[in-house]
Amino acid sequence: MNKVISIALIVAGAILLWFGYQESQSLASEASEMVTNQPTDNAMWFMIGGAVAAVIGLFGLFRGK
Template structure:
C-alpha cells in the first residue's frame, strides 16, 4: 500500500468517524435507542467503517515507513 493511499484512508476514516458521531447523536438515533435500545444501523456502520479505514491507513503508513 502506498503512502498516498494510506493517508487517504486515514482522512476518509476520520471523516466517516465524524459523520458517524453526528448520526449517533441525531434525533432519529435517540428515538431508536429509546425504542430498541441501540442506535441506528447507519450510525453504527459509519463508526465501524471509520475505525476500519483509520486502522488500515495507520497500518499502511507504519508498514511503508519501515520498508525504507
C-alpha cells in the same frame, strides 16, 4: 502501500467516524435508541467503516518499505 493512499484512508476513516458520531446524536437516532436500546444501523456502519479505514491506513503508513 503507498503513503498517499494510507493518508487518504486515515482521512476517510476520520470523516466516516465523524458522520457516525453525528448520526448517533441525531433526533431520530436518539428516539430509536430510547426504544430499542441500540444505535441505528447507519450510525454503526459509519463508525465501523471509519474505524476499519483508519486502522488500515495507519497500518499502511507505519509498515513502510
